[in-house]
Every structure is written in C-alpha cells, then in structure tokens.
Amino acid sequence: MEALRTSDPARIAGHRLLGRLGEGGMGVVYLARSAGGTLVALKVVLGEYADDAGFRERFRREVAIARRVTSPWAVRLVDAAPDAEEPWLATEFVPGPSLAEAVDRHGPLPVRGVRVLGARLAEALHDLHEAGLVHRDLKPGNVLLLPDGPRLIDFGIARAPDDTSLTATGLVVGTPGYLAPEQADGRTGEAVQAAGDVFSLGCVLVYAATGRPPFGTGPADALLYRVVHDAPDVADVPDEVAGIVRRCLDKDPAARPTAQDLARDLAPEPDPGPSPAMGQEGEACAPWLPEPVVQLIAHRSSAALDLPDVTDTEVSGTSPAGGPARSAGAAQHGIADHPGGPGAPARLSPTRRRFLTVTGGAALLAAGGGAALWAADRDGGPPPATRPGPPRPTIALHGDLSGPDKETGLAQERGLRLAVEQFNARPGRPLTLAVRTEDDGGDPAAARRVAGRLAADPGVLAVVGPTTDPAAEAALAAYDTALLPVVAVSPGSITLAVQGYRSFCHARVPDTILAFYLNVYLRGFAGSRRIGIVDDRAADHHGWEISSTLSKLLHQDGHPQVPKVVSALRRDFRPTVDTLLAAGADSVVFAGGADRAALVAKVLRDRRFGGARAAAHPILDPRFVRAAGDAAEGWLSVAPVADPARLKGGAAFTAAYRRRFGGPPPRYAAEAYDATNMVLAALGGLKTPRPAREDLLAAVRGTPYQGITKKLAFKKDTGELVIAADNGVFLWRVERGAFRCQGPAPVTVPS
Known part of the structure; x- marks a missing residue:
C-alpha cells in the first residue's frame, strides 16, 4: 500500500481513506475504513470518465452485477454510488496476493x-x-x-x-x-x-x-x-x-x-x-x-491492521488523481483491466506533471520462465555472493541477453564490460570492480526476479539496464527498495520517469520527446503538408506516447493531420494506409514496432507512395529491414542511439571496442559505455573501496558527466535526464539495405 498523496481527499462518502492500493487509466483504488469500521477496497472513477454517459452506464451495470454475486468465493460488494458526481464502489478488502x-x-x-x-x-x-x-x-x-x-x-x-x-x-x-x-x-x-x-x-x-x-x-x-x-x-x-x-x-x-x-x-x-x-x-x-x-498473507494482514493515522484535509477539486502505473493493487481491484486501462494514456498527478522545454521554444507536456538466469560472472567465476570474505564490489548488467531484444542487451553488456576493464587498468583507482550479468530474456516476471537477486547482493553497487520497458516496469520497485542505483539507456516510456523511483536514472530522452523531433523533421525538412499518424495498439505505451504527443503538437500549430488507431489484432494494414492516402496524407508516421512497421512499409510500396515514412527507435532493428525487404528503403528512424563513428571521441571508443571484441560497436554499446563510465566517475570521486549505495546514487545524480554520445546530468529529486541541446537523439535512414546514421536530429525548423 502507498501513502495518500496531497491531492487525495481524507474521506469519500463517509469512508476514511487510509492509503492507495493501486491506480490505473480509469481511476484509483484506495484502502478505506467504512463508517462501521470495515476495511474495504474503494474504487473511485476519474471525473473525466464520470462525465461520459456511456462509461457511467457501464459502471452502473458493473455495480448491478456485483450486487447479484453472492458466492462466498467471490469478493463481496459492500456499498456503491454509481450515480455520484464521482462514481465509486467498495468491495471487501482481501489482503492476500493474486x-x-x-x-x-x-x-x-x-x-x-x-x-x-x-x-x-x-x-x-x-x-x-x-x-x-x-x-x-x-x-x-x-x-x-x-x-x-x-x-x-x-x-x-x-x-x-x-x-x-x-x-x-x-x-x-x-x-x-x-x-x-x-x-x-x-x-x-x-x-x-x-x-x-x-x-x-x-x-x-x-x-x-x-x-x-x-x-x-x-x-x-x-x-x-x-x-x-x-x-x-x-x-x-x-x-x-x-x-x-x-x-x-x-x-x-x-x-x-x-x-x-x-x-x-x-x-x-x-x-x-x-x-x-x-x-x-x-x-x-x-x-x-x-x-x-x-506467510505472505499473514504479513499483509498484519500490515493492514497497523495503519497510520490520517487527518482530514481539504483539497480543491475532488477528483483523485489517477496514475501512470498499472500497479498490482489496481489490477487486482479492477482498474487496470478496464477498456482503456493497459493501453490508455498515463494519467499523472499534478505533482508529477513535467513540462519539458527543448531548444526552439517548444514545450511538450509529458503526458501521460523461458530465459536462462545468469547469476554468475560471465568470465566463469561463481556469483560474488558465494565467494569467501566480503563481497567484491560489482557493477551489474541487467538485460535481455537471450530473448527478442538480445542484440541490444548484448551490446550494452559489452559496452559496460569495456568501461569496467578500462577502469580496472587505471593506476591509483580506489577499488577493483567485478562485472556481473543477469539475463531476463525479455520476460517481465524474470526481470522482477533478477532485480530481487541483484538488490539482495551487497556487492552490487550499481546496475545498468534493463533493456526493455516491460522489464524496467517490473524491476524498478525492487531496485528502489534497496536504493540500488539503476541507469537505463534503452527503455523510453515516460511512465518510468514520473513514478518517483528514488534510485532510477533515465539516461535517455523519453519517447514523448522523440515526437518533437519527428514533428521538426517532417514539417521543416521533409516539407510535409498533411501528416498521417498510425497509432499501433500492439505497441502499448510507446505507440500512444509517440502518436498522441505528435498529434498534440500538430493540433497546437494548426498543421493538418490524419490520425488512425489500429487494433493489436489487425495484420492487414491495407485499409489503414488507404484511409490515410485518401485523406491526402503526404507523409506517414508509424508509432509501433519493427515487425508491424514492415507490414505498413510493404503496403506503402505497393501503393507507390513517395512521401516521407518515419518512426521512432523500435524500427531501428535488423528485423525491420529483413521483414520489409526493399520496402524498407528510405524509411527514417528518430532514435536515442548514436553511431560512434560520427561523434567527437567516438574513434577512440570504436578502436578500443574493436580490439576487445573483434568488430565495430553495435548500436547501444556506446550508450552503455557512457552510462557505466558515469557511474565509475562517481565512484572515483567517492575515493572509498566500500561506498554505500545511497552515497553512490547521490554522486551519480549530483555530478554531470560528458560522455561520447551526450552529456549525462540528472535532476536530483527525480532522476530525469536534464534536457539540453545535446540529447543524444539521431536520425537513421535505410540506405542500400541497412540503417545509416544521418547525424543529430534537428531541434528547430529552418526559417
């Protein structure tokens, strides 16, 4: 259970609120005590949905159905007010896990x-x-x-x-x-x-x-x-x-x-x-x-009885703020799985809203197992925790090393390993570090277990990773509990940045900001007069963040657009493309992943479409080029990843990487190298062989680091990347069957 926020009321319809059990796209679930003293899970619907006549009718139906359920093996409805200004229902509180x-x-x-x-x-x-x-x-x-x-x-x-x-x-x-x-x-x-x-x-x-x-x-x-x-x-x-x-x-x-x-x-x-x-x-x-x-049930039951005092407060506006996360409590009490929940916009409380200003004066509202688990040092030694004596200070890589995004995970592992090896070779270093790698295989459940193991190992000082958004969403709570510094270079969902994790450093601009670069490129450099936007629901948060933010920017500037939302179950994109073209779209943005972008690319080729075709970083993947074939030619990706060969200082890194691993650095290796060196620089500044995690976290957040790909500086209170002109965002285009870097993404429209 989370503590109540300042935006939460103290009471709702005679129920005294004790804490938050969860939240989602549709509203908030509170732990509350009824006037009679019964603990209940109180589900309150956001005001904007309460104003929707269709949604209110569905909520009435849910209440009516819950009243008809009398089984001892179904959660009992205690009370409800479907016609209140803010509809709510209260069910008996069940302290057990799902x-x-x-x-x-x-x-x-x-x-x-x-x-x-x-x-x-x-x-x-x-x-x-x-x-x-x-x-x-x-x-x-x-x-x-x-x-x-x-x-x-x-x-x-x-x-x-x-x-x-x-x-x-x-x-x-x-x-x-x-x-x-x-x-x-x-x-x-x-x-x-x-x-x-x-x-x-x-x-x-x-x-x-x-x-x-x-x-x-x-x-x-x-x-x-x-x-x-x-x-x-x-x-x-x-x-x-x-x-x-x-x-x-x-x-x-x-x-x-x-x-x-x-x-x-x-x-x-x-x-x-x-x-x-x-x-x-x-x-x-x-x-x-x-x-x-x-024992877990007993622990949660005991915690429910040991509740803090809550004082009545007056809050201007009675609508409880929804949140960006689909927490376990929200899922268990019926918020996260409503239509609009998992794929719906993340709703941020007033204290979590951020306006991100980028050069050029534009302001964006940042809205809102199968895998082998490697617990050993990949060089062949046993896990640090099993060695006799004090645990060896370790930097860990948490990544997808065997699943769908293994190329990105392995690239980050090598970038980290190279940075640590160079650190260990320096004379006068305060400590010698080990490297530990953990593979979640792209599975969120495995990612949660990986995070638990790394957080429990006192030798692990910091973590680079995870590789993907779902893995990060599953793992960050465990890292936060242990105050273990985590630096992520590839996940991009804005929900990661606004949940208030104390130990999380988001070392790349979020996906919402990438929509800004797409807007600048298409209008300022491609000369697009009407932009078609495909929001692919199969891409979950990413698709919504790119499409909705780009649509807002175009709407603010009065620029014509043709937005389309595509079901995750659709495989035939011909009707979607035909609708865009019939509406006069002369450029297309696909907000989705590599495999489905390839389907769109083939349809556009078949329709002999000659306009700009663009997407964000998910299509910067060999799978897109392989699946699309010649239809991939000319597609543009706006991505938070660099080609070191085009960067100042990149030649030395490329040479060192080639000597160590026998080939050129793949994408995301340089970003992980920078993130690791930032942590190592903070470690060097502490000048102690056994730094506390919280001291290292404060040093990482408090000391800007100039890397090869970008300057890494974080807001001390949130861990968000400080937005600057050098944001590490680049344009990549498919030329002659491969993605080739075009240089930094432009941030202003040429006059």
Missing part, C-alpha cells in the same frame, strides 16, 4: 492446492451462472488467495448470456491466453456462454499447476490463434487433475463440464487432522497453500 503473484514468487501450487482452487472457483462460477451471469475474464490476476480459499474479483465485463453488446461487432473481450476459442475468434452467441468461463478456469488451473499458461506467451494475435487452432500444453499437469483440465479445455463448448460438475469432481479428499487454514461445512482439510504464501 494467484499470478503467488505463483510467480513461490512456484506452482501442490496438487491439493490446485484441487481446492478449482473447486472453489467452480462454485463461484456456478453461483454466478445461476444468477444469470458470466464472468468472461477469469485469469490468475483476477483470483485473490486467502487461507480459507480463493476469491474471484473484477466483474467489469461480466454480462448476462444474451447480452452481446460487447461482441456484436466482433470485438474480442477478455484476456488472450485465458479466453475460450469461441471468444477468441469473435463469434457472437456462444461467446458469452457459461462454457467460456469453464474454459478459462481450465487455463487458470494449468497455470496454478505448472506456472505457465496452456497456450504459451507472446503477442495477443499469436495467443488467439493458438487458442482457436492448437492443442493446449498440459504435459506437466499432475495426473490427478489432468483429465479434468483437458475436458475444460475442449474446443467444443458443448463438450465441457458445467461449473457444478467441476466443483464436484475437483473437491479434495478429506484429510485426517483438522487445520485452521481450511474448513468449510465441517470438512477437515490440510492447508491448501504453500507455507510461503500463507
């Missing part, structure tokens, strides 16, 4: 735990179905755990079986990987039936038993395809429940058991010896949860 968190932290449940989980959730679904409703979004994040059994939450998209208002147009409703085939292919009629909930329960049981979903992970469209066409992977599901799970996952809805059948078939065998951890209707049961999960 099933997703418990499995991620402590591994799969034992067989008995899977049976208890399945039986209780099946009872909840049966009660729901008997009330004439279907849930439609059963997944591990929507199941909370308590010692007496699970609790089903989030009825935001639950409906009566004959209500097709959300599926009549073929819209897929639910979470890919956990929804039924009839939902995944957009069929109406069947898609909202109770059998779909049973299929989802089967997926949840596979996850609980094995730690992975039955149709794998990956892009939404790939998951939807597998659910419809592929057999589920239940190889590791224990034999005691495997047959039941297979029946739940039958492609034919009519062949699946009912929820009532499942509750009977999954009921655990009575266990001799009563236990306080379970016991329904005289049933003598052994504890169903692993001991570490029980």
Whole structure:
C-alpha cells in the first residue's frame, strides 16, 4: 500500500481513506475504513470518465452485477454510488496476493492446492451462472488467495448470456491466453456462454499447476490463434487433475463440464487432522497453500491492521488523481483491466506533471520462465555472493541477453564490460570492480526476479539496464527498495520517469520527446503538408506516447493531420494506409514496432507512395529491414542511439571496442559505455573501496558527466535526464539495405 498523496481527499462518502492500493487509466483504488469500521477496497472513477454517459452506464451495470454475486468465493460488494458526481464502489478488502503473484514468487501450487482452487472457483462460477451471469475474464490476476480459499474479483465485463453488446461487432473481450476459442475468434452467441468461463478456469488451473499458461506467451494475435487452432500444453499437469483440465479445455463448448460438475469432481479428499487454514461445512482439510504464501498473507494482514493515522484535509477539486502505473493493487481491484486501462494514456498527478522545454521554444507536456538466469560472472567465476570474505564490489548488467531484444542487451553488456576493464587498468583507482550479468530474456516476471537477486547482493553497487520497458516496469520497485542505483539507456516510456523511483536514472530522452523531433523533421525538412499518424495498439505505451504527443503538437500549430488507431489484432494494414492516402496524407508516421512497421512499409510500396515514412527507435532493428525487404528503403528512424563513428571521441571508443571484441560497436554499446563510465566517475570521486549505495546514487545524480554520445546530468529529486541541446537523439535512414546514421536530429525548423 502507498501513502495518500496531497491531492487525495481524507474521506469519500463517509469512508476514511487510509492509503492507495493501486491506480490505473480509469481511476484509483484506495484502502478505506467504512463508517462501521470495515476495511474495504474503494474504487473511485476519474471525473473525466464520470462525465461520459456511456462509461457511467457501464459502471452502473458493473455495480448491478456485483450486487447479484453472492458466492462466498467471490469478493463481496459492500456499498456503491454509481450515480455520484464521482462514481465509486467498495468491495471487501482481501489482503492476500493474486494467484499470478503467488505463483510467480513461490512456484506452482501442490496438487491439493490446485484441487481446492478449482473447486472453489467452480462454485463461484456456478453461483454466478445461476444468477444469470458470466464472468468472461477469469485469469490468475483476477483470483485473490486467502487461507480459507480463493476469491474471484473484477466483474467489469461480466454480462448476462444474451447480452452481446460487447461482441456484436466482433470485438474480442477478455484476456488472450485465458479466453475460450469461441471468444477468441469473435463469434457472437456462444461467446458469452457459461462454457467460456469453464474454459478459462481450465487455463487458470494449468497455470496454478505448472506456472505457465496452456497456450504459451507472446503477442495477443499469436495467443488467439493458438487458442482457436492448437492443442493446449498440459504435459506437466499432475495426473490427478489432468483429465479434468483437458475436458475444460475442449474446443467444443458443448463438450465441457458445467461449473457444478467441476466443483464436484475437483473437491479434495478429506484429510485426517483438522487445520485452521481450511474448513468449510465441517470438512477437515490440510492447508491448501504453500507455507510461503500463507506467510505472505499473514504479513499483509498484519500490515493492514497497523495503519497510520490520517487527518482530514481539504483539497480543491475532488477528483483523485489517477496514475501512470498499472500497479498490482489496481489490477487486482479492477482498474487496470478496464477498456482503456493497459493501453490508455498515463494519467499523472499534478505533482508529477513535467513540462519539458527543448531548444526552439517548444514545450511538450509529458503526458501521460523461458530465459536462462545468469547469476554468475560471465568470465566463469561463481556469483560474488558465494565467494569467501566480503563481497567484491560489482557493477551489474541487467538485460535481455537471450530473448527478442538480445542484440541490444548484448551490446550494452559489452559496452559496460569495456568501461569496467578500462577502469580496472587505471593506476591509483580506489577499488577493483567485478562485472556481473543477469539475463531476463525479455520476460517481465524474470526481470522482477533478477532485480530481487541483484538488490539482495551487497556487492552490487550499481546496475545498468534493463533493456526493455516491460522489464524496467517490473524491476524498478525492487531496485528502489534497496536504493540500488539503476541507469537505463534503452527503455523510453515516460511512465518510468514520473513514478518517483528514488534510485532510477533515465539516461535517455523519453519517447514523448522523440515526437518533437519527428514533428521538426517532417514539417521543416521533409516539407510535409498533411501528416498521417498510425497509432499501433500492439505497441502499448510507446505507440500512444509517440502518436498522441505528435498529434498534440500538430493540433497546437494548426498543421493538418490524419490520425488512425489500429487494433493489436489487425495484420492487414491495407485499409489503414488507404484511409490515410485518401485523406491526402503526404507523409506517414508509424508509432509501433519493427515487425508491424514492415507490414505498413510493404503496403506503402505497393501503393507507390513517395512521401516521407518515419518512426521512432523500435524500427531501428535488423528485423525491420529483413521483414520489409526493399520496402524498407528510405524509411527514417528518430532514435536515442548514436553511431560512434560520427561523434567527437567516438574513434577512440570504436578502436578500443574493436580490439576487445573483434568488430565495430553495435548500436547501444556506446550508450552503455557512457552510462557505466558515469557511474565509475562517481565512484572515483567517492575515493572509498566500500561506498554505500545511497552515497553512490547521490554522486551519480549530483555530478554531470560528458560522455561520447551526450552529456549525462540528472535532476536530483527525480532522476530525469536534464534536457539540453545535446540529447543524444539521431536520425537513421535505410540506405542500400541497412540503417545509416544521418547525424543529430534537428531541434528547430529552418526559417
């Protein structure tokens, strides 16, 4: 739980607010005490959504559905006011973790735990179905755990079986990987039936038993395809429940058991010896949860009782500020997964808003596992923590070294290693450093575990990384708790910069600022008269930050634009491109990733489009050139990465890199080299062989460093990069089948 902010009221409708459980694009979830003394999770909707008649009607429907749910295994609605100026609802407070968190932290449940989980959730679904409703979004994040059994939450998209208002147009409703085939292919009629909930329960049981979903992970469209066409992977599901799970996952809805059948078939065998951890209707049961999960629940229950005093405050304006992060609390209480939540604009509190001024006078509102985990020094030694004696001072690289972005992660590892080796070769250095590398494989769950290990190792003084935005979002909280300095050179989401992490230094301009450079280039150098903008929802935060900021800039200046939003499930970009061209767009900006940019490039080539084609850094990737082929020629990327050969001081770095690794430096090697040298310079200034992490953090933030690629200086209170003329942003263009650097990105439109 987070402390209340100064913008939060002390009370809402007689409920005394105690803290924040989470927040998302639609509003805030508070921990509150009712007038009768009951602890509740109070979900409050942002005023701007309350003014939307359609949203308010959906919220009323959610409240009405929650009132009809009476199962002991579903979170109970305590009170609600859907017609208030700021609609709210209060449910009983559940201090336990979600099933997703418990499995991620402590591994799969034992067989008995899977049976208890399945039986209780099946009872909840049966009660729901008997009330004439279907849930439609059963997944591990929507199941909370308590010692007496699970609790089903989030009825935001639950409906009566004959209500097709959300599926009549073929819209897929639910979470890919956990929804039924009839939902995944957009069929109406069947898609909202109770059998779909049973299929989802089967997926949840596979996850609980094995730690992975039955149709794998990956892009939404790939998951939807597998659910419809592929057999589920239940190889590791224990034999005691495997047959039941297979029946739940039958492609034919009519062949699946009912929820009532499942509750009977999954009921655990009575266990001799009563236990306080379970016991329904005289049933003598052994504890169903692993001991570490029980301890986690006990810890959170104790923390909920040890609540700070809250004094009443008056706040001008009653709307609680939403936040940019999709925290665990928000997800568990139904904020983050509403339509508009995960891909919606990050909403910043007044104290977190930043205006970033760039040369030229423009002001931008910065709105808003499978992987091998390498715990050893890559030179072959054991982890520093296992060596006898005091831990050796270490600089760590946290990166994707084996997943989709491994080229970037490996480049950063080599840049870091070269900087440390040069530091260790200096006479008179205050200490000799080790290098440690950790691979998250591009998996956020693995990134969270990596961060926990590095934060717990007292020898690790600082971390360079992670490689990607999702990994950073998952890892930064652990680093912040340990005050372990973290310098990131490739993640770009503005949400990372505004969440207030004390130990985070964002060593590149955020994605929102890249839209400024795109605007300057297209209008000032490409001479575009009408700019087409494609916001690809598959790119999540990145797509929105680029497209919305560019659109705002064009709107402010009255420059014509043609914005288009594309579903993450769409693979055919011909209708989108044709719409842009029919509206007179003479340049196109694609706000998305490399693979889907290649699809757009091919359509533009086929349409013989001769205007400027541009995107941000995600297309600066060999995968774009390979997938697009000759259609990639001429595409421009605005990216926070340099070609050292074009920079002052870059020749010496390039030569040193070539001597050490036998080839020219790849992209992001120089940026990691600069970030590491900044940390090393701060270490040298402290002149101690055992600096405290907080002292090193203060030195990094307090001392500007001139690197090869840019000047690195941070705001002491936020860790944001100080914006200057030398921001390390460059133009790259595909010429003769490869991206070639064109030099620094211009910051002013020529007169």
